[in-house]
Amino acid sequence: MAPLVYFQILSAALFVIGLYGVLARRSAVLVVMSIELMLNAVNINLIAAASHLEGQGRFLNFDGHIIAIFVITIAAAEIGLALAIILRMYRNRATVDVDEINLMKW
């Protein structure tokens, strides 16, 4: 079995890529995609940790799996909501560039 650290490195890499996307991309769609990437990075981390614990001994701990499933569910709901908002945004302002949308301030 591959050591846990490989998975963690993968997860970290994916997370950082996602983070970069959130911070740097201008398109709202890409921002949402980057968030998905980050969520999945977390999922990998969780599952890896859970199976690693599993590999150590008896099949005892489901916490990682459970949370991963939660994340997937919430991510699905979130993406639905986010895309709906982005769609409305596009309809209203003919752009999905987050730089140009800064209504939510004082």
Next chain:
Amino acid sequence: MEWAWLIPVFSFVAFPLIVLFGKPLPGKGAPIAILAIGGGFVLFWVALLGYLNVVPGVNNCFTSSATGVFTCDYRISWFHAGLPGLEDSVELAWGMIIDPLALVMLGMVTFVALMVQIYSLGYMKGDPRFSWYYAYHALFAAAMLTLALADNFLLLYVAWELVGVCSYLLIGFWYERPAARNAAKKAFIVTRLGDVGMLLGILLLWREVGSFSMLDAFEAAHNGVLNQGAATAAGLLLFLGAMGKSAQFPFHVWLPDAMEGPTPVSALIHAATMVAAGVYLVARAYPIFMASGDALLVVAVIGLITALLASTIALASTDLKRILAYSTISHLGLMMLSLGALGYTAALFHLMAHGFSKALLFLGAGSVLHSTEEQDIRNMGGLRKPMPLTAFLFSLGALSLGGIPILAGFWSKDEVLSAVSHNMNPIFIVLALFTALLSALYMARAMFVVFFGPARTHGHRHSHPIHDAQLSMAAPMLLLGVLAAGFGLISFNWPGSYQGIGSFLFFKEHEGFHITWWIAIVSTLLALAAFFAAYLVYVRQRISLEGARTAFAPLIRVVENKYYMDHLYQWLVDRVVLVASAAIALVDRAVVNDVGVNGPAEVVGRVGIAMRRHVTGHLYSYALVMTLGLIGLAIFWWLRAG
């Protein structure tokens, strides 16, 4: 005499009756007031006889060791401050003291008030606020009687303030005239300044003695519970109140202005009764002044200064009523001087003699004013012809106050001078005699110029002919005239038990009738000389004063400007009080409100404006902050774990 508390009640009841129901009644409510004060006058006689016949030891009557006077004291509970029975709680009583001093005031107040109220029937006829006039008079009479009879300092103070407010209302009775409004305000505020001192004195006595009762305070002063320092402080503070009411220097400025009120009011309040209240207060609180000694000297000095100052101003004044007003101030000063010189009986005797004479003079002046509508003596003259009765009675009053023998003023002034010569430094008697001379001079001047000199018609503004006083005005004047002429008789020993006024009205021990011959002769000569000189100047016009006028021009200007006292007060009010007030109001607006309140509000607002900059609305900046926060947290944990 348990009904003594009733004496002021008649007039107290009359006041609301006239206010509420006066207008539609016949006489517009005036008869109610006159009946009430008439009732008071009757009760005075009943009280006097009752007092003379009362048996010692019963009926709350006893001989006070502090004053040496047989005193009756009747009280009913008024209110309690503090729970009864606890330490420091006091019961305030509606208490009446009946002793010679109170009886004397009672008699004079009821009599003069009765005379003036009858006189006013004619004088105030047709005034649109006739009912109010009599209502105020009723309230004044009630308060003045309470003042004279009060057996505790608090009740005295209550009455004291009430007569003050009546004086305010009556001076400002014709409030359409700005001068009357301002005079009323001035009178109230100046006397109020003195009252602050008086209230402090009363509270000080309470603090030292533990009671507001006068008899307790006198007892304490007598047997030394009230130490000399406290007695001096209390005496001086009380005297401040007396100075305000009795228009003593430097509080005398309000009385001349008070002449803006109707003349009968001047006669009653500002000549005979209320202004004498200060003298009465000092006489009443005499044990305290005696215990102090120093306070008594202050009384004498202030009295002398007042007497001198006022009589010089009276000589320079050209307004008939103001001459009388300054004369009043001067004579009140003499009374104070007498009290300060241990001339207790003399002061009160002079108080009465002056009260009758001055009321007569004012009523005479009122008669002149009523008929000529003129107040400036330079526009009067020869009025003896059209109004002989007024002229006769006014002259009687003037001669009496001028100190011409056998008239009332002569005897009382003589007693005063005699007391001063016996008990004071010689400088006092010299100045007092000088004041007596001035007093005779200005009286003679007023009398001769108005009634005897050449008739002057210029400035005669009215159409109807000058007439003498009508019956309702003449009768009170006649009665007062009788007293001004013959009141001196009560000072002698008479066959029988009556031993002169000094045997009835005294402090500590009887004072027999005595006459200091050299003073009697000197003062008579001075008075006669003054009248003769004035006769030569104003009637015969043998002597012209022009030379003297030019020689003493600067001095005369100072006197005509009343020693610039009014200017000084005006300066104090304008430049000190109002400026201080404006400064405080400005501080309240600029510092407390604009800096203290709006300042922090402004700061909060500005901080808010500054802080909201971080809400950029840009998604990535929020994300960046979140990320940095996360990194920061991670580093923090890492360091802590490491």
Next chain:
Amino acid sequence: MDFFTAIEQSALFLIVLAPIAGALLTMFTSRERPQDAWHFAILVSAITLALSIFIFVQYDFRAGGYQLTHIFRWLGYPLDINLSLGVDGIAAPLVLLNGIILFGGVLVAQTIKRRSRDFFVLLLALGGGVFGVFVVRDLFFLFFFYELAVLPMYLLIGVWGSSTDFGTFRRTKEYGAMKLMLFLVAGSVLIWVGILALYVQAWKAGAPTFDMSTLAEMAQRGDFSEGLQRWVFPLFMIGFGVLAGLWPFHTWSPDGHVAAPTAVSMLHAGVLMKLGAYGIIRVGMELTPAGAEAWMPVLIGLGTVNVLYGAFSAMSQGDLKYVIGYSSVSHMGYVIMGIATLHPIGVGGAVLQMFSHGIMTALMFVLVGAIYDRAHIRDINVLNGLVKRMGAATFFFAIAGLASLGLPGLSGFVAEFMVFTGAFKEYLPLAVLAVAGAAVTAVYILRLLARSFFGEADPRWAHLTDLSPVEKGVAGAFVLILIAVGVWPEPLLRVINTGVASLLKVF
């Protein structure tokens, strides 16, 4: 159980309930007929007036202590919050005062035309809150009713108030309302901190409670250390002091008056400011006596500043309401001084002064409101000779003014005299200053009377009409009370004396 006993047992509950329920019911009156709301509010306030008179008369001053007590249990251990009711000799006259002022205020609020229904809802709620503070014996409910009395003020001034341009500065009703609200809420924060501190301390002592009687006993037993009391009392002193107009936190009061409509000004100066002083007595002095004793020299100093500062400020004001507003600051100074003497006569005088000043200042605001309604101006340099057109108003104002400057025979004198007496015994130099302040009062009152009321009649004011019958009735009743209390203060004083005596037993 007959009707009378039933009323007696529930009088205190009813007097709090009646205005609050009345406020709720007023919401259901017709918006189309605004007179209905007024009539209904008159009915409600008449009931509370009757109840307040009943409570005052029913209070047995010989027995003393808390009477008409009743407890409605609410929350048990460990909070121990109960609606506990009771009046003593200090609260009873103030309940009466609030009954009188509320009734008078509702009567003269006839002139409110806009959204009158909402106005009466808020006014009654405010009145209910004030009654609540006076009769409640539980800190939680005291705070609750205190807030209930304070919060409607914001809307009452903000909606029905008036904005004035004074040339050099402007005072809008929103400004007045906001300033008042922020000050009072800041004060309540301090009070709430103090209350919680006492509660926590009671918990530490083993009996957590908000009940004031229990807390007072604990304070007497020494459960509250002196150190604790020393920092808790100033919280109450300043927190309640803000409402009492304590210098330098008085500044909300004159601005509030200037902005407020007549009836609100009456309640504001007449009873609301008294809540503050009452709070200092009831909460501060009763629950933290050692702290009170330590801080009283400070309080009396501030009170003296109040007296003189208010009087001097009033002298330079050009607006009638500012004059009265600052005079209230000055007169509340006497109340504060009296309380701070901790002397039976001084504290008694303070309570009497609360009553007397409440009536007097309410009377002044009735008259100023009436003048403003007619002339649409309150500038004393512009108004003059009102006596010609408004004889009754002038008559009443003169009496109120004379009461204000402490004329004997009117209620103010007895109260001020008692305060002076107490202060003279305890703090002589300050008492001297306060007596002098009474003379300053004479200056500004007489100046006002001479300038605006007497004086030449001005053709500009020829159109003014005198007071309406309702206004005359209210003002006349207030004047009668001023005279009655001034001439014979004993009925009030014997009740107050009892309350003060048991209050001061601790000291």
